[in-house]
Amino acid sequence: MLNIPDSEHQRIVIIGAGFAGFNLAKKLAKRNFQIVLIDKYNYHQFQPLLYQVAMAGLEPSSIIYPLRKAFQRNKNVHIRIAEVQSVNSEGKKVETSLGTIYFDQLIIACGATTNFFGNKNFENLTLGLKSLPESLTLRNAILDDLEHALMTPDYELRQGFIDIVIVGGGATGVELAGALAEMKRYIIPKDYPELNEKEVDIHLIHGGPRILMGMSEKASSKAHKFLEKLGVKIELNKRVTDYDGTFVSTKDGDRIRAHKVIWAAGITGNKIDGLPDNVFASGGRIRVNQLNQVEGFEDIFAIGDIAYMANDDFPNGHPQVAQVALQQSNNLAYNYIKQKERPFKYKDYGSLATIGRNKAVADLPKLKMAGFIAWLLWLFVHLMSLVGFKNRIFVLLNWTWNYMTYDQSLRVIVKAAKHVHQDDD
């Protein structure tokens, strides 16, 4: 049971502590509401830098922030680490792995997860990069496989351990491909002199006609050039049809041997049971009106990646990015605090993607850039967006260190040991 005390205030239950839910809780924390924030992890994670954790460039702790620390001074905020099982809109309650919680207002901010398009092989055998545990798994898999490669004299078998396939040329796929290419160039020759780094192939397979489809054509082509210069093998208009754990198959009959296939080809809303079917739009998103109210409900809202708000400017909903999540939660907080009904209006500040050392692309409202200045901008924006002063300092130090030494020092395979009591409950 969730053991939430009674309160004279309205109870707002928030599902999810990502950009949208975390920001909303922060804004409402000092107001006259009782906030219950539910997440399956006890931290807020900064998703845009997960790929750097996977590449051993940053520590997990630098890009996440403990929820209890964030709300230390807010006695009306109750944090519960639990999985949400279903929403009961009539009974105004949510069922969780820890029991039932009643709400006056419910905010669904559970975000999106990897979309495998129903393919069980992709789901079971490829690696995602949507959460911290997944990024640590990828880190361990890369390092484990390099160790195995050392002891594999057979050429073909060895390629399976060292080659990597990234499916999907969006921001995640592009940034990861760039980081892997730099690992191939700067780290492998030093750490694994027994391996021939020229054997390491990084494949970026993309279904569309250009990478970074969400950005301008200029950004796409610049990023494409940067990646090719780093040695990434980009294949456009190519469709991955299957993966058996050893070989990736494509529609045109290619087979690539790789034990690590990173699936960055799409996202879908985290499923919420109990809501009527008609509120769900394409991509598992939940239809909301301009106030972020879920269609047909007055007391249930959806914000961030999970929300599907169609209007004239965005007939297919807003892009599923941090900026939308932050702005929607800001608007919703404003409406709660001021008791207003101000419709949401998205202000696009532009988008950025980094490819590697000194290389990034930026589409700003009035300017498109590529190269060193765009890279500095990327660093600055990401640094300032991190939660917590200490995180900013530690990330800045790590980046400076890695930049100066052409090295990362976090290449350790770490897994927690088993604890019986913990596994029992």
Added chain:
Amino acid sequence: MLNIPDSEHQRIVIIGAGFAGFNLAKKLAKRNFQIVLIDKYNYHQFQPLLYQVAMAGLEPSSIIYPLRKAFQRNKNVHIRIAEVQSVNSEGKKVETSLGTIYFDQLIIACGATTNFFGNKNFENLTLGLKSLPESLTLRNAILDDLEHALMTPDYELRQGFIDIVIVGGGATGVELAGALAEMKRYIIPKDYPELNEKEVDIHLIHGGPRILMGMSEKASSKAHKFLEKLGVKIELNKRVTDYDGTFVSTKDGDRIRAHKVIWAAGITGNKIDGLPDNVFASGGRIRVNQLNQVEGFEDIFAIGDIAYMANDDFPNGHPQVAQVALQQSNNLAYNYIKQKERPFKYKDYGSLATIGRNKAVADLPKLKMAGFIAWLLWLFVHLMSLVGFKNRIFVLLNWTWNYMTYDQSLRVIVKAAKHVHQDDD
């Protein structure tokens, strides 16, 4: 198979990359030997600070160092991440989880592990603190249980989640008890205002008449006072007889409810199969002569915690501490490099234990200290003993931060996700 190239040089196989094995490999790395360093982890760990990782005060990466990074420039050092299964002294080979490796010289430096004195309940249900995975498990268990406690209105059941029993009053038990007491005082009231921190009991149960038996009586009694002031419940001359996962039983009939029992009551040598029975001394240690040669063998050496070298000064062998491991490996390296047979002579620089903020005890050869200066000394010695300049900077920054804010910011429950390929192999 281990895939080690042939070499004109003698092959020295080192089992274990702890203080002894790591230091020996470093000293011999640029000499005319082929070194094969085998460890089950791909990093060297700084054991004295494992408890701070468990207490969310330090990041794992700050106290460990990737082996491949340490030996980047040494082409004649081959690192293999494997478990050693047995030694075949006649065939001059070692069997590992990855295959057979032949040696000209073998160095056993596999250290010691927790001694459960044959009690399966202790072994299966208590928590150790001898490796990084164990320290992360303890961290996760503490944080998980605090979350559970919040949702446990029943007083008795709740105590099981929040009370902690430490068995063993040596340096590990004492330092851990102090750190837990500070967490109780500074963190729990802020992070878990819904809990009553006065309910949190930290038990330190010790079989002997005083804690820190390896140090002076002055150090013992000072440390005892420091801990009691912090609220730790110390019980001396008390023997723990059983643990069922819920209750700890003691010889005098006490039962303490605790889901977390930390076993710091003794160590035993990591078992090595294949050597004759007569080389093993008490505590699972391997008998060596004054040159660290295993009794009866010319080409097999044991150094560090696993080595049992009895002489007039140390009739029961040397203390199992980092200093002995470092000095033995230094002496062995000297003998290898200079082709000498200089017997090992231990120089005791003293010992230190910290209890918490501004509190430590120090037994130096000519001086015994307790309090602030001893604490500064402890900080300095541990900082300078860390491998790697970056680690020193990051630990210093973390300590400074924690000291100023009365806080640690690493209170996140992190577990890597499952990866199918990885689990298969």
